Amino acid sequence: MPEGHVIHRLTGRLLAEFGSYPLKVLSPQGRFADSAQLLDGQSLTGSASWGKHIFLKFGDVPDELALWLHVHLGLYGKWRFYPLDAFGDPPPVRGEIRLRLVGKDQVADLSGPTRCAVVTFAEVHQVLRRLGPDPLVNQPADRERFITLVKSRKRAIGELIMDQSVVAGPGNIYRAECLFRVGISPFRKGANVAQRRIGLLWDDLRAGLLDGLATGLISTMLPQDLLPEDPADIEAQRFYVYHRTGRPCVRCGTEIAEQLMQNRRLFWCPNCQR
Ligand SMILES: [Zn+2]
Structure with a gap:
């Protein structure tokens, strides 16, 4: 989708x-x-x-x-x-x-x-x-609304990002990548994520979606993290964790993990994401 x-x-x-x-x-x-x-x-x-x-x-x-x-x-x-x-x-x-x-x-x-x-x-x-707030629309109260919606739920944050009544727009790739970029474990319950980190997650979802809107392509890797030895590996140049199961984390070297969450493939770094 x-x-x-x-x-x-x-x-x-x-x-x-x-x-x-x-x-x-x-x-x-x-x-x-x-x-x-x-x-x-x-x-x-x-x-x-x-x-x-x-x-x-x-x-x-x-x-x-x-x-x-x-x-x-x-x-x-x-x-x-x-x-x-x-x-x-x-x-x-x-x-x-x-x-x-x-x-x-x-x-x-x-x-x-x-x-x-x-x-x-x-x-x-x-x-x-x-529908929940859309990071690309980003009306004045939307960031606060997202924080409130996440804090009010006991489900895992990885599930909440895919719930269009919590946040409208992100799908499976942005879920994996933005949780990694902000360092939040996908299994942490929404209610247990600090408000400040939920706010950062909103900002990062917005930044990722805005970049995708401008280019038509999802590419979440920041230039400073690009591995010079991987020039031909397109996904290694675009993603931190998405489709990188078993490969070393760009930031810490830990193997990227994968499991199903609500029937969608979830990717994360067990060390960087807490
Ligand atoms: Zn890592």
């Missing part, structure tokens, strides 16, 4: 490349046909993303009066982009396309989403209320 930075990039791309002119909106597969008809011929005039949720605003009207397209890709969903052909026609449909946006010079095809629905502004806010 893509992590939050990918969703924010997609949202930005959709608005930048399909925004501000009437779109043709179709559901080649048919499952979204009625809703597509509501949006067809309207302009995409705004967007927002929060964690792994995309919201696209249709219509040149105030937010409260607009129709909003809510998309969550889930595990299998994907947006694909194709140019129009020399005659200005969209390419043939490939696979089960729930939603197709036809723009001036390209199409965006959405397949396999967990959610694809037209909702009201009030319904957008209902979704947002269920």
Whole structure:
């Protein structure tokens, strides 16, 4: 599943490349046909993303009066982009396309989403209320809210980072890497992590996601930690612990450990992370 930075990039791309002119909106597969008809011929005039949720605003009207397209890709969903052909026609449909946006010079095809629905502004806010703060949005009280949410839970911090009601956006790679960078054991219960360290974790998740947003790539290794003898090993240059099971920790030499946590592979340094 893509992590939050990918969703924010997609949202930005959709608005930048399909925004501000009437779109043709179709559901080649048919499952979204009625809703597509509501949006067809309207302009995409705004967007927002929060964690792994995309919201696209249709219509040149105030937010409260607009129709909003809510998309969550889930595990299998994907947006694909194709140019129009020399005659200005969209390419043939490939696979089960729930939603197709036809723009001036390209199409965006959405397949396999967990959610694809037209909702009201009030319904957008209902979704947002269920989600924890998003480090990429980082509203003024969000850092404090994250600290409070983590402190109130007895579950392991490694589980809490993956819980979208605690923090929206990070996935499995940022979980492993940011916990390492801040030095927190993934098994420490949220309630038992010092407030100061939870704050540092928020800052680090934000820094990691911002970097991913800028580059489109997750690369959490800081330049001062790069091992000169590893120039050809791409993952060794990008990650501290992710996919580095059994190899020496960059900082202390201890073997990086791996086990399943809630069915996702978890990687950590048993010495550096306490
Ligand atoms: Zn270590």
